[in-house]
Amino acid sequence: FFLHFTLRLTNREARYKVLIWLSYAVMVFGLTASFLFPTLFLPEVTPKMFALSYLNAGPLYVLMVSYFFFGLLFAGAELIRGYWLYDTERKRYEYFMVALLLGYGIGPWDFFLVFNIPVSPIFGMLYGLYAVPIAYGIVSEQLLDIRVVFKRALAYSLGIALTAGGLVALILLNDVIVATFPQVQ
Numbered sequence: 001f002f003l004h005f006t007l008r009l010t011n012r013e014a015r016y017k018v019l020i021w022l023s024y025a026v027m028v029f030g031l032t033a034s035f036l037f038p039t040l041f042l043p044e045v046t047p048k049m050f051a052l053s054y055l056n057a058g059p060l061y062v063l064m065v066s067y068f069f070f071g072l073l074f075a076g077a078e079l080i081r082g083y084w085l086y087d088t089e090r091k092r093y094e095y096f097m098v099a100l101l102l103g104y105g106i107g108p109w110d111f112f113l114v115f116n117i118p119v120s121p122i123f124g125m126l127y128g129l130y131a132v133p134i135a136y137g138i139v140s141e142q143l144l145d146i147r148v149v150f151k152r153a154l155a156y157s158l159g160i161a162l163t164a165g166g167l168v169a170l171i172l173l174n175d176v177i178v179a180t181f182p183q184v185q
Contacts, residue, residue, distance in 0.1 A: 002103070006075035009096060010082040023071070030064060048113055049120060057114045065111055072104045095137035103130030 004020050007013045013020065034041045040060040048054040079100060083093040107127040112119035177184055 002100075003071045003075045006078050006096070006100075009092075010078045012078060019074075026067060030067065033060070034064075042114075048116075049118060051113075051121070054121070055114050056116070061114065068108070072100070076100055076104075091141055092137070095133045095141070098133040099130045102133070103127055106130075 003023055004013070007016050007020060037060075040058045041064065042055045042061060043058040044056050045053040046056055076097075079093055079097050083090055083097065086093070106123060106129065108124075109119060109127075110121045110124035113121050
């Protein structure tokens with residue numbers, strides 16, 4: 001998604017349309033494969049460092065990490081290219097490059113322990129900080145039309161609320177069924 005976002009930001013979405021579709025296809029294929037063959041990606045959970053349970057990498061987990069880093073490198077190269085080509089929009093690119101450095105600089109900390117490299121994954125929790133420079137840039141520098149951002153945020157929030165409400169309803173229904181029919185779990 002970040003690759004697509006970056007290509008749209010740099011006005012290169014049309015040029016890399018095939019790459020965008022290919023990246024989504026690889027993502028869907030990888031997600032489907034990880035659901036169908038989970039032991040090939042993350043076969044077991046074991047205690048590591050201070051965590052009582054942490055994932056271990058399977059033989060195909062390296063493909064997911066490779067996909068992750070391909071997106072990082074390509075998006076980073078496009079942001080740098082845009083920064084050097086468009087003098088009038090450099091401030092805009094700076095915010096997104098800082099966000100990329102925060103998100104992709106902090107997020108991969110979690111990969112180390114999966115591959116049994118003893119690096120604390122606690123820093124990976126801070127990866128959400130990538131949104132701070134983008135949010136600040138949207139508000140202070142008007143990087144994006146704030147009305148569009150608010151409309152989309154409202155739509156996503158309502159979607160999340162409806163999904164959460166549906167899940168709560170299913171949990172309550174499950175409790176009623178289990179209470180009514182104790183033999184059903």
